[in-house]
Amino acid sequence: EVQLVESGGGLVQPGGSLRLSCAASGFTLSSYWMSWVRQAPGKGLEWVANIKQDGSEKYYVDSVKGRFTISRDNAKNSLYLQMNSLRAEDTAVYYCARQLAPDYWGQGTLVTVSS
Amino acid sequence: QSVLTQPSSASGTPGQRVTISCSGSSSNIGSNYVYWYQQLPGTAPKLLIYSNNQRPSGVPDRFSGSKSGTSASLAISGLRSEDEADYYCAAWDDSLSGWVFGGGTKLTVL
Numbered sequence: 001e002v003q004l005v006e007s008g009g010g011l012v013q014p015g016g017s018l019r020l021s022c023a024a025s026g027f028t029l030s031s032y033w034m035s036w037v038r039q040a041p042g043k044g045l046e047w048v049a050n051i052k053q054d055g056s057e058k059y060y061v062d063s064v065k066g067r068f069t070i071s072r073d074n075a076k077n078s079l080y081l082q083m084n085s086l087r088a089e090d091t092a093v094y095y096c097a098r099q100l101a102p103d104y105w106g107q108g109t110l111v112t113v114s115s
Numbered sequence: 116q117s118v119l120t121q122p123s124s125a126s127g128t129p130g131q132r133v134t135i136s137c138s139g140s141s142s143n144i145g146s147n148y149v150y151w152y153q154q155l156p157g158t159a160p161k162l163l164i165y166s167n168n169q170r171p172s173g174v175p176d177r178f179s180g181s182k183s184g185t186s187a188s189l190a191i192s193g194l195r196s197e198d199e200a201d202y203y204c205a206a207w208d209d210s211l212s213g214w215v216f217g218g219g220t221k222l223t224v225l
Contacts, residue, residue, distance in 0.1 A: 035214070037160075044117065045152070045160065045203050047214035061213055095159060100214070101150050101205070103171065105159040 002026040002104045004096045009109030016086050016113070022079040022096030022106060030054075030074035033100040036081050038092035039108070046092075049081065050100055063089075086113045118143060119204050119217035126223040132192040135220045137204030139185050143215055147207045149187040151180055154201045154219075163202070164189060191222075199224045 008020040020036070036048040049070040050059045058070055069082040079096055093108040120138040127133040137149065151164035162171055164180035167187065179190045187206075191198055204217040 037214075044201075044219040045154075045205075045216045047205075047216060050214065059212055059214075062211075100207070101148070101165060102152075102160075103162045103165070105161070107159055 002098065004098065004104060004106035006094065006096045006106045006109040009094065009111045011112045011114065012086055013115050014087060014113055017082070017084045018086065018111060020081040020083065020094055020096075020109060020111070022081075024077045024079065024096075024098070027098070029072070029077050029079075032098050034070075034072060034079045035097040035100065035102050036070060036079075037095045037097055037102065037105075038090075038111075039095070040089075040092040043092075048094070051079070083111070086111075088113050117218040118208060118211070118215040119206065121202075121204060121217035121220045123218065124221045124223065126225055127191075127194045128225045129194055129196065131194045132190060133194060133222065134191075135189045135202050135204075135222070137187045137189070137217050139187075139206060139215075141185060142210040143185075143206040143208040144182065144187055145185040146209055149180065149182050150205045151178075151189045152203045152205065154203065156200070160203065194224055196224045198222060 003025045005023045035050045051070045067085045071080045095108045096106040098104040148166045152160040153163045154160045167182040168180045201219045203219045208215045
C-alpha cells in the first residue's frame with residue numbers, strides 16, 4: 001500500500017525557516033517524480049515544486065523560487081522541502097504527492113507563518 | 116486568479132448527471148493531459164481522472180472525463196450524496212514550466 005506521511009509543519013515567524021519531510025513507503029521512491037502541493041486555508045490547490053527521480057531536474061512555482069528547495073534521499077525513502085524567508089502567504093497545508101501528475105497524496109502538514 | 120478556470124459551484128439531485136468544466140489555453144490543456152481530483156471535506160485530494168479520460172482502479176465508471184481543444188470536462192452520472200466534494204482540474208503548463216490547477220468547483224448534492 002502506497003503511503004506518504006508528511007511532518008515538520010508548525011508555527012513560524014515571518015522571515016523564518018522550516019523543513020518539511022515526507023516519508024514514503026509501499027513503492028520504490030527512486031522510480032517516481034515527486035511533488036509538493038499546498039492549500040491555503042479555505043482556498044484551492046497550488047502546486048509548489050517537483051523533483052525528478054534522481055534529483056537532476058527541479059521545478060518551482062514562481063512565488064517560491066529562490067526561497068524554497070525541494071530535495072530527496074531515495075536511500076532513506078524521503079522527500080524534503082526546505083522553506084526559507086517564509087511569508088504570511090505561505091500559510092497552508094503542504095501535501096507530499098507521488099508523480100509529476102500526482103496519483104497518491106499524503107495527509108498534509110500545516111505550516112502557519114505568523115508573528 | 117487560477118490559470119485554469121472552473122465554475123466555483125455546481126449542484127444536482129441524486130441520480131442526476133452533472134458536468135464541471137475547465138477552461139485553459141494552448142500552453143496547458145491545449146497541449147497536455149488533463150487530470151481531475153476529488154477532495155472530500157477535511158481530506159487530501161484523490162486522483163479521479165488521469166490522461167484526460169482514464170480512471171484509476173477503484174474509481175466508479177460514473178465518473179468520466181473529456182477534453183476538446185483548450186477545454187475539458189468532468190461528468191458525474193447517477194449523482195450520489197457521497198459525491199459532495201470539491202473538484203479540481205489540473206494540467207502541466209509549458210509556458211510556466213509548472214503544474215497548474217483550476218480554482219476548484221464545490222459540488223452540492225441537493
